[in-house]
Amino acid sequence: QSALTQPASVSGSPGESITISCTGTNSDVGGFDYVSWYQQHPGKAPKLMIYDVSKGPSGVSNRFSGSKSGNTASLTISGLQAEDEADYYCSSYTSGSSFLLFGGGTKLTVL
Amino acid sequence: QVQLQESGPGLVKPSETLSLTCTVSGGSVSVSYYWNWIRQPPGKGLEWIGYIYYSGTTNYNPALKSRVTMSVDTSKNQFSLKLISVTAADTAVYFCARAKPLSSNGRWSPNWFDPWGQGTLVTVSS
Numbered sequence: 001q002s003a004l005t006q007p008a009s010v011s012g013s014p015g016e017s018i019t020i021s022c023t024g025t026n027s028d029v030g031g032f033d034y035v036s037w038y039q040q041h042p043g044k045a046p047k048l049m050i051y052d053v054s055k056g057p058s059g060v061s062n063r064f065s066g067s068k069s070g071n072t073a074s075l076t077i078s079g080l081q082a083e084d085e086a087d088y089y090c091s092s093y094t095s096g097s098s099f100l101l102f103g104g105g106t107k108l109t110v111l
Numbered sequence: 112q113v114q115l116q117e118s119g120p121g122l123v124k125p126s127e128t129l130s131l132t133c134t135v136s137g138g139s140v141s142v143s144y145y146w147n148w149i150r151q152p153p154g155k156g157l158e159w160i161g162y163i164y165y166s167g168t169t170n171y172n173p174a175l176k177s178r179v180t181m182s183v184d185t186s187k188n189q190f191s192l193k194l195i196s197v198t199a200a201d202t203a204v205y206f207c208a209r210a211k212p213l214s215s216n217g218r219w220s221p222n223w224f225d226p227w228g229q230g231t232l233v234t235v236s237s
Contacts, residue, residue: 003156034213036223038157045206045230046157051223089157091223093213097173099220102157 004029004090004103011109017078020106022090023071028101030071034093037066037075040105041086049088050075077108085110113138115207115228123201123235129194133207133228140183141165145210145221146190148181150203151230158203162210162221163190170220197235204230 005023012018022029022037029035035053038046048057050066053073063078073092077084090103119131133146140146145162152158161171163181171179175194183190194201207228210221 032215034215034222038224045227046224047227048223048225051211051225057225091157093215093220093222095215095218098159099170099172100159100222102159105156 004092004101006088006090006103006106008104009107009109011111012077012080013111014080014082016080017076018080018108019077020075020088020090020108022073022075022092022103024073024092024094024101025071027096028092028094029068029073031095032093033068035066035068035073036091037064038089038091039084039086040089046089080110082110084108113209113226115209115226117205117207117228117231119231119233121232121234123197123233124237125198125235126196129192129197129201129205129233129235131192131205131207131231131233132189133191135188135190135209139185140188140190141185143212145212146183147208147210147221147224148192149206149208149224149227150201151206152200152203159221160192160194160205199235202233202235204232206230 033053037050040046053068054066147162148160163169180193208224213222
Protein backbone atom coordinates (compact mmCIF):
# COMPACT_ATOMS: atom_id res chain seq x y z
CA GLN A 1 0.00 0.00 0.00
CA SER A 2 1.17 3.55 -0.75
CA ALA A 3 2.23 5.90 1.98
CA LEU A 4 0.05 8.86 2.81
CA THR A 5 0.91 11.98 0.78
CA GLN A 6 2.47 14.97 2.51
CA PRO A 7 4.19 18.03 1.00
CA ALA A 8 7.95 17.67 1.10
CA SER A 9 8.43 21.04 2.74
CA VAL A 10 6.61 24.03 4.17
CA SER A 11 7.93 27.23 5.67
CA GLY A 12 6.74 30.17 7.70
CA SER A 13 7.97 33.11 9.71
CA PRO A 14 7.88 33.33 13.50
CA GLY A 15 4.40 34.16 14.75
CA GLU A 16 2.67 32.97 11.58
CA SER A 17 0.46 29.91 11.18
CA ILE A 18 1.18 27.04 8.81
CA THR A 19 -0.75 23.97 7.80
CA ILE A 20 0.63 20.59 6.73
CA SER A 21 -1.65 18.31 4.74
CA CYS A 22 -1.81 14.51 4.74
CA THR A 23 -3.81 12.94 1.92
CA GLY A 24 -4.98 9.36 1.80
CA THR A 25 -8.04 7.47 0.64
CA ASN A 26 -11.40 6.46 2.02
CA SER A 27 -9.71 3.23 3.19
CA ASP A 28 -7.55 5.13 5.64
CA VAL A 29 -7.68 8.88 6.39
CA GLY A 30 -11.17 9.39 4.98
CA GLY A 31 -12.71 6.30 6.47
CA PHE A 32 -11.63 6.51 10.10
CA ASP A 33 -10.86 9.09 12.77
CA TYR A 34 -7.51 7.49 13.59
CA VAL A 35 -5.00 10.02 12.27
CA SER A 36 -1.99 10.97 14.37
CA TRP A 37 0.86 13.45 13.88
CA TYR A 38 4.49 13.26 15.02
CA GLN A 39 7.26 15.84 15.32
CA GLN A 40 10.83 14.71 14.78
CA HIS A 41 13.90 16.85 15.39
CA PRO A 42 17.18 15.76 13.73
CA GLY A 43 18.69 12.74 15.41
CA LYS A 44 15.76 12.38 17.81
CA ALA A 45 12.82 10.04 18.14
CA PRO A 46 9.41 11.13 16.86
CA LYS A 47 7.11 12.77 19.41
CA LEU A 48 3.32 12.40 19.39
CA MET A 49 1.67 15.79 18.79
CA ILE A 50 -1.93 14.93 17.79
CA TYR A 51 -3.96 11.71 17.93
CA ASP A 52 -7.43 10.67 16.79
CA VAL A 53 -7.41 13.54 14.23
CA SER A 54 -7.65 16.43 16.67
CA LYS A 55 -6.78 15.39 20.23
CA GLY A 56 -3.69 16.81 21.89
CA PRO A 57 -1.67 14.73 24.35
CA SER A 58 -0.96 16.16 27.75
CA GLY A 59 2.08 18.40 27.69
CA VAL A 60 1.86 19.32 24.00
CA SER A 61 1.37 23.02 23.25
CA ASN A 62 -2.13 24.04 22.19
CA ARG A 63 -0.51 25.88 19.28
CA PHE A 64 -0.72 22.49 17.55
CA SER A 65 -4.13 21.45 16.25
CA GLY A 66 -5.47 18.81 13.89
CA SER A 67 -8.48 18.46 11.61
CA LYS A 68 -9.79 16.37 8.74
CA SER A 69 -11.90 16.95 5.65
CA GLY A 70 -12.67 14.05 3.37
CA ASN A 71 -9.50 12.09 2.61
CA THR A 72 -7.16 14.86 3.81
CA ALA A 73 -6.02 15.47 7.37
CA SER A 74 -4.24 18.64 8.40
CA LEU A 75 -1.88 19.75 11.13
CA THR A 76 -1.91 23.47 11.91
CA ILE A 77 0.78 25.17 13.94
CA SER A 78 -0.09 28.67 15.09
CA GLY A 79 2.30 31.28 16.48
CA LEU A 80 5.31 29.61 14.82
CA GLN A 81 8.42 29.43 16.96
CA ALA A 82 12.00 28.56 16.01
CA GLU A 83 11.76 25.33 18.03
CA ASP A 84 8.94 24.12 15.77
CA GLU A 85 11.45 23.61 12.94
CA ALA A 86 11.43 19.84 12.46
CA ASP A 87 10.10 17.03 10.32
CA TYR A 88 6.43 16.16 10.73
CA TYR A 89 4.84 12.79 9.93
CA CYS A 90 1.20 11.80 9.77
CA SER A 91 -0.08 8.28 10.36
CA SER A 92 -3.45 6.65 9.83
CA TYR A 93 -5.16 3.34 10.46
CA THR A 94 -5.98 1.55 7.23
CA SER A 95 -8.52 -1.16 6.49
CA GLY A 96 -5.93 -2.56 4.09
CA SER A 97 -3.47 -5.28 4.95
CA SER A 98 -0.85 -2.91 6.36
CA PHE A 99 -2.83 -2.00 9.53
CA LEU A 100 -1.42 1.52 9.48
CA LEU A 101 0.35 3.90 7.11
CA PHE A 102 2.79 6.75 7.59
CA GLY A 103 3.12 9.83 5.42
CA GLY A 104 6.40 10.57 3.71
CA GLY A 105 7.14 13.45 6.05
CA THR A 106 7.21 17.25 5.75
CA LYS A 107 10.17 19.42 6.62
CA LEU A 108 9.06 22.62 8.35
CA THR A 109 11.45 25.55 8.08
CA VAL A 110 10.96 28.57 10.32
CA LEU A 111 12.36 31.51 8.38
CA GLN B 112 6.70 7.70 33.21
CA VAL B 113 7.24 4.81 30.84
CA GLN B 114 10.57 4.83 28.99
CA LEU B 115 11.82 2.54 26.25
CA GLN B 116 15.42 1.74 25.32
CA GLU B 117 16.64 -0.23 22.30
CA SER B 118 19.78 -2.36 22.40
CA GLY B 119 21.62 -4.64 20.01
CA PRO B 120 24.43 -4.82 17.46
CA GLY B 121 24.97 -1.75 15.30
CA LEU B 122 26.47 -3.73 12.43
CA VAL B 123 25.05 -6.85 10.77
CA LYS B 124 26.42 -8.69 7.76
CA PRO B 125 24.27 -9.22 4.66
CA SER B 126 22.16 -12.42 4.74
CA GLU B 127 22.49 -12.63 8.53
CA THR B 128 19.90 -11.94 11.25
CA LEU B 129 19.26 -8.55 12.85
CA SER B 130 18.36 -8.90 16.54
CA LEU B 131 17.22 -6.03 18.77
CA THR B 132 15.74 -5.80 22.26
CA CYS B 133 13.61 -3.04 23.78
CA THR B 134 13.66 -2.66 27.55
CA VAL B 135 10.64 -1.02 29.17
CA SER B 136 11.15 0.93 32.39
CA GLY B 137 8.77 2.92 34.57
CA GLY B 138 5.91 0.59 33.75
CA SER B 139 5.04 -2.98 32.87
CA VAL B 140 4.98 -4.60 29.46
CA SER B 141 2.04 -6.67 30.71
CA VAL B 142 -0.59 -4.00 30.14
CA SER B 143 -3.17 -3.32 27.45
CA TYR B 144 -0.88 -1.70 24.94
CA TYR B 145 0.86 -2.95 21.82
CA TRP B 146 4.66 -2.97 21.73
CA ASN B 147 5.99 -1.98 18.32
CA TRP B 148 9.05 -1.78 16.13
CA ILE B 149 9.31 1.04 13.60
CA ARG B 150 12.29 1.82 11.37
CA GLN B 151 13.61 4.80 9.46
CA PRO B 152 16.23 4.44 6.72
CA PRO B 153 18.76 7.29 6.70
CA GLY B 154 17.15 10.45 5.32
CA LYS B 155 13.82 8.71 4.72
CA GLY B 156 10.42 8.26 6.33
CA LEU B 157 9.00 5.92 8.93
CA GLU B 158 7.99 2.30 8.32
CA TRP B 159 5.97 0.25 10.81
CA ILE B 160 7.43 -3.23 11.21
CA GLY B 161 4.95 -4.84 13.58
CA TYR B 162 3.67 -5.22 17.12
CA ILE B 163 3.50 -7.76 19.92
CA TYR B 164 1.07 -7.92 22.83
CA TYR B 165 2.18 -9.24 26.21
CA SER B 166 0.19 -12.42 25.59
CA GLY B 167 2.45 -13.10 22.60
CA THR B 168 -0.05 -12.09 19.92
CA THR B 169 1.71 -10.49 16.97
CA ASN B 170 0.92 -8.71 13.74
CA TYR B 171 3.46 -7.70 11.14
CA ASN B 172 3.70 -5.37 8.14
CA PRO B 173 2.89 -7.64 5.15
CA ALA B 174 5.93 -6.25 3.32
CA LEU B 175 8.24 -7.70 6.00
CA LYS B 176 6.13 -10.52 7.41
CA SER B 177 8.14 -13.36 5.87
CA ARG B 178 11.34 -12.18 7.58
CA VAL B 179 10.15 -10.83 10.94
CA THR B 180 9.67 -12.48 14.32
CA MET B 181 8.83 -10.64 17.53
CA SER B 182 8.85 -12.02 21.05
CA VAL B 183 8.17 -10.74 24.56
CA ASP B 184 9.77 -11.59 27.92
CA THR B 185 7.45 -10.35 30.65
CA SER B 186 9.85 -11.42 33.42
CA LYS B 187 12.50 -9.05 32.04
CA ASN B 188 10.01 -6.39 30.87
CA GLN B 189 11.46 -6.63 27.37
CA PHE B 190 10.36 -7.35 23.84
CA SER B 191 12.50 -8.24 20.87
CA LEU B 192 12.78 -8.13 17.09
CA LYS B 193 14.45 -10.58 14.75
CA LEU B 194 14.77 -9.81 11.05
CA ILE B 195 16.33 -12.55 8.94
CA SER B 196 18.19 -12.45 5.63
CA VAL B 197 19.04 -8.76 5.87
CA THR B 198 20.31 -6.66 2.98
CA ALA B 199 21.59 -3.11 2.68
CA ALA B 200 17.96 -1.99 2.31
CA ASP B 201 17.43 -2.93 5.96
CA THR B 202 19.95 -0.32 7.10
CA ALA B 203 17.94 2.05 9.29
CA VAL B 204 17.37 3.55 12.70
CA TYR B 205 15.14 1.10 14.54
CA PHE B 206 12.72 2.50 17.12
CA CYS B 207 10.61 0.65 19.64
CA ALA B 208 7.36 2.34 20.68
CA ARG B 209 4.24 1.70 22.72
CA ALA B 210 0.91 1.96 20.91
CA LYS B 211 -2.65 2.40 22.04
CA PRO B 212 -4.71 -0.38 20.42
CA LEU B 213 -7.83 0.29 18.39
CA SER B 214 -10.54 -2.07 17.20
CA SER B 215 -12.25 -1.56 13.86
CA ASN B 216 -14.71 -4.10 12.43
CA GLY B 217 -13.30 -6.73 14.72
CA ARG B 218 -9.69 -6.14 13.70
CA TRP B 219 -7.18 -4.90 16.24
CA SER B 220 -4.43 -2.50 15.18
CA PRO B 221 -1.98 -0.04 16.69
CA ASN B 222 -3.36 3.50 16.81
CA TRP B 223 -1.00 6.20 18.06
CA PHE B 224 2.58 5.67 19.26
CA ASP B 225 3.78 7.12 22.55
CA PRO B 226 6.37 6.94 23.98
CA TRP B 227 9.22 6.02 21.64
CA GLY B 228 12.70 4.77 22.39
CA GLN B 229 15.62 6.94 21.29
CA GLY B 230 16.34 4.64 18.34
CA THR B 231 19.37 2.61 17.38
CA LEU B 232 21.15 2.66 14.03
CA VAL B 233 21.68 -0.74 12.45
CA THR B 234 23.95 -0.87 9.42
CA VAL B 235 23.95 -3.88 7.12
CA SER B 236 27.39 -4.21 5.58
CA SER B 237 30.11 -6.77 5.12
